[in-house]
Amino acid sequence: MSVANEFKKGILYSALGKYSNVIIQLLVTGILSRLLTPADYGVVAVVNVFLVFFQMLADFGIGPAIIQYKDLNEKDIGSIFAFSIYLAVTLGLIFMSLGIPISNFYSNAVYQQICLILGVCVIFYALLVVPQSILLREKKFFNVNMVTIAANLASGVLSIVLAFAGFSYYALIIGNIAKAFVMFIIFFYQAKLKVTFKMSGAPLKKIYKFSKNQFAFNFINYFSRNLDKILIGRFFSENALAFYDKAYQVSLYPNQILTSVITPVIQPILSDYETEKSVIKKVYLKITLVLGTLGVPISVFLFFSSTEVVTFLFGNQWGGSIITFQILAVSVWVQMISSSTGAIFQSANRTDLLxxxxxxxxxxxxxxxxxxxxxxxxxxxxxxxVLSFTLNFFMNNYLLMYRLFNATFKEYFKILIKPMIMGLLQIIFFLLLPELPFSNFFNLVVKGIGFMVIFLMGILVTGQGKLLKEFLGRRNKNK
Structure with a gap:
C-alpha cells in the first residue's frame, strides 16, 4: 500500500475517533463548566499539571520505540511490558506520597487526598502504554480510536453524574481514573499481551538509544508546556489559573479537531521509510500546506470571535478567560503546523534532533x-x-529543513504564501464587519458563516482545493 493510501486510511479512522471525542469533550465540558465553579477547575488544573508529568514518566520513551523498532518479537515486548508494570507501581506510589509537598507549595491541604486517589490513575496510564503502542505499531487505528471514544464517554457520563451529586472537583478526578481504567483493560485485551514479571535487559537495550532521547525530550517539553500553569497557580490564584487553563484548552481545540487526526498516524506509517528522507520530506511539506491552509484562517476567526467562543462553550462565569484566549488565538496556526514535527523526527529515527x-x-x-x-x-x-511559540516554530523548521532534509527555508516558506493570503482575506472581512447587535450565540453563528464564505473564496482564489485533494490521496498515485 502506498504512503498516500496508508495515510488516507489512517486519517479516516483517526478522524472518526478524534471528532467523536471532541464532540464528547465539548458536551461534557460545557455541562461541567456550568455545574462546577472556576475554583473547582483551578484545584484540578493544579494537580493535573503533576498528573501529566507522571504520565510522561510512565511512557519513558517506550511507546514510540515499540512503534519504530519492527524487529521486536513477542518475548521482547513481554519483557518491556514487565518493566512497565514495575514502573507503573513505583510511579503510582510516588505520586501518592506527593500530596504533602504539593499541599505545602500551594498552601491547600486538599491535595493530600487528591494525590492518594490519582495515584491509581497514574498506575493505569503507565500500564496502557505498551498495549496501545502495539496496536499503533500494527496500524490498528480503528481499534485505538474506538477504545478512546468508549473511555471518554464513560469518563464524561460518570463526571456529570458525580457533579450533579455534589462531588465538586472530585467529579473530574474520578472521571479521569475511569478513563484510564477503561483504556487499559480494552487495550490489554486487544493487544493479547501475557502478564509476566520476568525482565530481560536485551530488548530494553535495543530500544535504549531511541527511547532515551524521546524520554529526555518529553521530560524537558513537560516543563516547557506546564511551567506557566505551575507558576500561575503558585503566584496568582486558583481562579486565575482556571481562567488561564480554560483559555489555553480552547486554543488547543483546533489541534484536537484537525491536526490530531493526522499526527497519530505519521510515525506508524513513515517509520517504514526511515532511510528515505525524500519521502518523509514530501509528506511533511504536504502536511504543512494543509495545516497552514486551515490554521491561519482559523487563528484569525478565533481572535475576532473570542468573546462569543468562550461564553458559548462555558457560560458567562468564564469571562475572565476571554482576553487570554484572544491572545493565544494568534498562535493557533503555529501550534497546528508545529504539532507534526515531533513525529517527523521520530519517523526518521532522529530523536537526537528532537x-x-x-x-x-x-x-x-x-x-x-x-x-x-x-x-x-x-x-x-x-x-x-505566543512569542515563544513563534520563535520555536522557526527553530524547529531549521532543524528539519537544514539538518534533517538538507534543504532550505525557501522551499518551506514558499508553500505558506497561499495560506497567508487566505488569512489576510479573513482579517479584511472581520475588520470591515460592523459590531453585531445580537446575542453571543447568534453573533457566533453570523461570524462563523462569514468565516466559511471567505474561507471558500480563499480556497478558490489560491487554488488550494486541488492541493487538499492531493494530500488526501485522491490524485496521488505515487509513494
Missing amino acids: LLSGILSTALNIISIAIGIFLGKIEYVAAMI
Whole structure:
C-alpha cells in the first residue's frame, strides 16, 4: 500500500475517533463548566499539571520505540511490558506520597487526598502504554480510536453524574481514573499481551538509544508546556489559573479537531521509510500546506470571535478567560503546523534532533513565562507564550529543513504564501464587519458563516482545493 493510501486510511479512522471525542469533550465540558465553579477547575488544573508529568514518566520513551523498532518479537515486548508494570507501581506510589509537598507549595491541604486517589490513575496510564503502542505499531487505528471514544464517554457520563451529586472537583478526578481504567483493560485485551514479571535487559537495550532521547525530550517539553500553569497557580490564584487553563484548552481545540487526526498516524506509517528522507520530506511539506491552509484562517476567526467562543462553550462565569484566549488565538496556526514535527523526527529515527529542539524550545518558554509572571497578569503570560511559540516554530523548521532534509527555508516558506493570503482575506472581512447587535450565540453563528464564505473564496482564489485533494490521496498515485 502506498504512503498516500496508508495515510488516507489512517486519517479516516483517526478522524472518526478524534471528532467523536471532541464532540464528547465539548458536551461534557460545557455541562461541567456550568455545574462546577472556576475554583473547582483551578484545584484540578493544579494537580493535573503533576498528573501529566507522571504520565510522561510512565511512557519513558517506550511507546514510540515499540512503534519504530519492527524487529521486536513477542518475548521482547513481554519483557518491556514487565518493566512497565514495575514502573507503573513505583510511579503510582510516588505520586501518592506527593500530596504533602504539593499541599505545602500551594498552601491547600486538599491535595493530600487528591494525590492518594490519582495515584491509581497514574498506575493505569503507565500500564496502557505498551498495549496501545502495539496496536499503533500494527496500524490498528480503528481499534485505538474506538477504545478512546468508549473511555471518554464513560469518563464524561460518570463526571456529570458525580457533579450533579455534589462531588465538586472530585467529579473530574474520578472521571479521569475511569478513563484510564477503561483504556487499559480494552487495550490489554486487544493487544493479547501475557502478564509476566520476568525482565530481560536485551530488548530494553535495543530500544535504549531511541527511547532515551524521546524520554529526555518529553521530560524537558513537560516543563516547557506546564511551567506557566505551575507558576500561575503558585503566584496568582486558583481562579486565575482556571481562567488561564480554560483559555489555553480552547486554543488547543483546533489541534484536537484537525491536526490530531493526522499526527497519530505519521510515525506508524513513515517509520517504514526511515532511510528515505525524500519521502518523509514530501509528506511533511504536504502536511504543512494543509495545516497552514486551515490554521491561519482559523487563528484569525478565533481572535475576532473570542468573546462569543468562550461564553458559548462555558457560560458567562468564564469571562475572565476571554482576553487570554484572544491572545493565544494568534498562535493557533503555529501550534497546528508545529504539532507534526515531533513525529517527523521520530519517523526518521532522529530523536537526537528532537531532543535538541526540545532543549531550545524549553529555554525560550522558560524565559518567556518568567517574564510574563513577573509582569503580573495571565494576559502577559499568554502574550509571552505566543512569542515563544513563534520563535520555536522557526527553530524547529531549521532543524528539519537544514539538518534533517538538507534543504532550505525557501522551499518551506514558499508553500505558506497561499495560506497567508487566505488569512489576510479573513482579517479584511472581520475588520470591515460592523459590531453585531445580537446575542453571543447568534453573533457566533453570523461570524462563523462569514468565516466559511471567505474561507471558500480563499480556497478558490489560491487554488488550494486541488492541493487538499492531493494530500488526501485522491490524485496521488505515487509513494
